[in-house]
Amino acid sequence: MLPNFKKSEPEAKAPGAPATPAGQTLQPPRPQPPSLRTGSERGAPSVIGPDLIITGNLVSKGEMQIDGEVQGDIRGTNIIIGERARITGTVIAEETVIRGQVMGSVRSRRVMLQTSSRVEGDIYHQSLAIEQGAYFEGKSRRSDDPLAGTAPAATAAAPAAIPATPAAIPPAAE
Numbered sequence: 001m002l003p004n005f006k007k008s009e010p011e012a013k014a015p016g017a018p019a020t021p022a023g024q025t026l027q028p029p030r031p032q033p034p035s036l037r038t039g040s041e042r043g044a045p046s047v048i049g050p051d052l053i054i055t056g057n058l059v060s061k062g063e064m065q066i067d068g069e070v071q072g073d074i075r076g077t078n079i080i081i082g083e084r085a086r087i088t089g090t091v092i093a094e095e096t097v098i099r100g101q102v103m104g105s106v107r108s109r110r111v112m113l114q115t116s117s118r119v120e121g122d123i124y125h126q127s128l129a130i131e132q133g134a135y136f137e138g139k140s141r142r143s144d145d146p147l148a149g150t151a152p153a154a155t156a157a158a159p160a161a162i163p164a165t166p167a168a169i170p171p172a173a174e
Contacts, residue, residue: 045080048070050082054071056072057073062076074092081097081098086101095108098117099116119136119138
């Protein structure tokens, strides 16, 4: 037997609808601000596409997938370096999966070099997995805290000041 979906009263209100005095209109409820994510929740990863070339440092608090080329240092929580990616610089993360090319050091608690990876540089790690077929040229250094001594990008030293005095500027050739 199917349930009866007809309303018993023609003026039945939806459950939970506030009662309004006669003659007043209902205003829609205010939108709520988005809830803050906790550390255990993951949002969508930041993606550097295969057609993108970045010259400079990257910093992310979440997951980052890189399929393009980066000439600079990369810092994040979880970093995935895709098969077509080319990185020239240091990679610093809690967890790093490498499928592409890295020319520089890697500092991560957990590092996985997959079959298609090519790493030329030192790896500082707590845990390292190297699949058969992966290319690795460098030193592997196990450390209880491979991220120790790596200052966050926000506290990096400022560039050296350029003197603006006329004596510092060489005279023009005549």
